Amino acid sequence: MKENLYKYILGIADNSLILGQRMGALTGHGPSLETDIACTNISLDLFGQVRSYYQYAAKIAGDGRTEDDIAMLRKEREYVNVLLVEQPDTDFAYTMARQFLFDVYHFMFLTELQKSKDLTLAAIATKSIKEVSYHKRFSSDWIKRLGDGTELSNQKMQNAIDNLWTYTDELFHQTEADKAMVKDGIGVDVTKLKEGYYKQVIEVLEEATLNIPESKYFQKGGKEGIHTEHMGYLLSDLQYMQRAYPNMEW
């Protein structure tokens, strides 16, 4: 089995899985029916991508595991999503800030992944990038609305950005598998995305009349499977059925 490729796919897919799970949980609880429908769409897009990635990963693994086994039957330490996407929905500002901070990265990442020598990954990227382009527009618009809305919304959005900022740097870390995949022309060199990322993010934050966080202290660990304490609870939900009723079809 191509160990590095398998790990690399999980690195991409887990981000979408965990963010999709977070967004999906909001269905029926959003600030308006219209935003509810929009957020569910984002969740559905992400899960669609997730299924393509895991189906491919299952093929690479070749050990009889299915997309669902990979999605739902790993231990917490085996999930390699970035910490950003697992952060809870403290309020709608957090939801949109998390989405925005990920979308800007996600769009840049997929743009590069389209050029991958791995044709399956390139094809998934090409399909997904249209969805993600829309996510980015949607979340950027909400950053501006809440940042430049009322005093209260500005405070809340500032608070969300300040608190999530610490998770942005990890997006540009490389694991050993990442490095190997970059060398093979399959993976994206995320270190090269960093500058453009902050430039884009800052542009939107400024338009939204938000302050750019100055903190230089960043958190990391997700890519190595060391998560925040929120992750275990998210996984208990995600895995509940597969754990409580092992080896059954649904």
Place this chain on the structure above:
Amino acid sequence: MSEEQIKNLEAQFEERIARDEKIEPKDWMPEKYRQTHIRQMSQHAHSEIVGMLPEGNWITRAPSLRRKVALLAKVQDEAGHGLYLYSATETLGVSRDELYEQLHSGKAKYSSIFNYPTVTWADMGAIGWLVDGAAIINQVPLCSTSFGPYARAMVRVCKEESFHQRQGYEIMIKLANGTPEQKAMAQDALNRWWWPSLMMLGPTDAESIHTEQSMKWKLKRKSNDELRQQFIDQTVPQADLIGLTIPDPDLKWNEERQSYDFGDINWDEFWQVVKGHGPCNKERMKARVGAWERGEWVRDAAMAYAEKQQERREKQAV
């Protein structure tokens, strides 16, 4: 307008409906027609959005990715359908916020079935199969109801809902053909959802107050009891097919009627839930009111931003 003039208009109005003409929002209509439609359509809309909650309860725990996306899409459709129906109601001059207010204050009703808890995954199957099945029976005739915006909304709703019942039945098939534990889960869900689904089609004709007027306005095409019989006749063979047992010892094919005879419905339970004392009435309202209140600052911010943008554009233009 004199009483006689109104009587005259009313007579013309009823004739139009009898000729299968559609009534549009700006047309003259009797006040009772307007009120009845606001009540029924908003109740329908409320049912869609409260109906998102019991199923939404399982989105994070769906057992596979395929099931998860199907469930998400279904619950999202319910939001969409609520939206279509609120919009159709708004054409009668009442705002969505007012309608929400009626829901949140308990003044407006929604379908009682959503006050039952979803306790296992099989409930997703049972709801899709039975609750959506009963809903479709109620809704299809509304596609040709007399009020144009309602009829148009229902055409869209019915078209989109065609996958909902299949989604649920497929879950049940899989469980019924699965391990003994899965089959038991499916049977348990059927046991719990069967009777509430029958109640969902409304009180017996003898107790139903609105039926005659509703028939005239094509808000109803068949009586509650007829709809219930139709639902039972269509669902029993579907249960047989997958080896599940309808939890009614009195259920028996009646050769003469070419229909199933069935046991007594516990109407005390029905009225208890309608009056707000079902297992989840309070939770459902808490969830809806909570979402609305938590969202207030968001909605305000969006309006404030829109106004600022408008001002900026106007300044630029000057």
Place this chain on the structure above:
Amino acid sequence: MATKNWPLWEVFVRSKNGLEHRHFGSLHAADAEMALENARDVYTRRNEGVSIWVVESKHITASNPEHNGELFEPAQDKVYRHPTFYDLPDEVKHM
């Protein structure tokens, strides 16, 4: 701050190129951008459209049904606007 509700917008969708935009329904949004986004998510989830128009409902001026008589009935007897009004010899098959 007193709550202001999101205004109502009417949504028109072109299902495919070559067809006109058709009224699909309405929704609430704070501004035009949001109305477009919401319209996309609400009314084109099943691939129903290639183009969307949104217009705030208050900007639509509607004819009053009470004037339907004077507005529309005069057109009913203007049969000369229709091809069937004109006689043609049977030999002329297509015109």
